[in-house]
Amino acid sequence: MVEDPLATADCLQITREVGFDHLLKGGKPNTTACPLPFQADSVKTARDVTRSTLRGWGLHELSDDAALVVSELVTNAVRYAMYAAGRREIELLLMRVSPHVLLAVADPSDEVPRRKEPDFISENGRGLYIVETYSQCWGWDPLDRGGKAVWALFRAEEGRTEEG
Numbered sequence: 001m002v003e004d005p006l007a008t009a010d011c012l013q014i015t016r017e018v019g020f021d022h023l024l025k026g027g028k029p030n031t032t033a034c035p036l037p038f039q040a041d042s043v044k045t046a047r048d049v050t051r052s053t054l055r056g057w058g059l060h061e062l063s064d065d066a067a068l069v070v071s072e073l074v075t076n077a078v079r080y081a082m083y084a085a086g087r088r089e090i091e092l093l094l095m096r097v098s099p100h101v102l103l104a105v106a107d108p109s110d111e112v113p114r115r116k117e118p119d120f121i122s123e124n125g126r127g128l129y130i131v132e133t134y135s136q137c138w139g140w141d142p143l144d145r146g147g148k149a150v151w152a153l154f155r156a157e158e159g160r161t162e163e164g
Helices: 005-018 042-056 060-081 127-134
Strands: 031-036 090-097 100-107 137-142 148-155
Touching: 031 042, 042 060, 042 090, 042 100, 060 090, 060 100, 060 127, 060 148, 127 137
Parallel strands: none
Antiparallel strands: 031 090, 090 100, 100 148, 137 148
């Protein structure tokens, strides 16, 4: 849960301004979009795309946390949206909205993501807890075509390198 109400307002404003339906069409500056099939190895692909994109943007310090969050979002999409009506691919979107980085995973399911209290013994149920822990905030937006985009926002520190 985001404790700072200003941070929550900032997150909501950014996601409303972005408009996921428009962004998922691709071709925007400081944006990477990647379609992913409903397969377990899509999680690895999403992590690799996230790491290489963030490193390309000079945001090395953010790449591991962002890759972990993307893993959870794509895992949830593969697990819960695979049987959605009008099945489409999952779409990964990374966008630089300085000083933030927005990560989003769109899927065809209209089911609302719900954070559960984590069960640290079970292998399931910790995904959105991890997303919440590592990102500044997270949420979801419905898509005009059906389905949703689940997103996480990170604050990027400018000018740092992997060594410093």
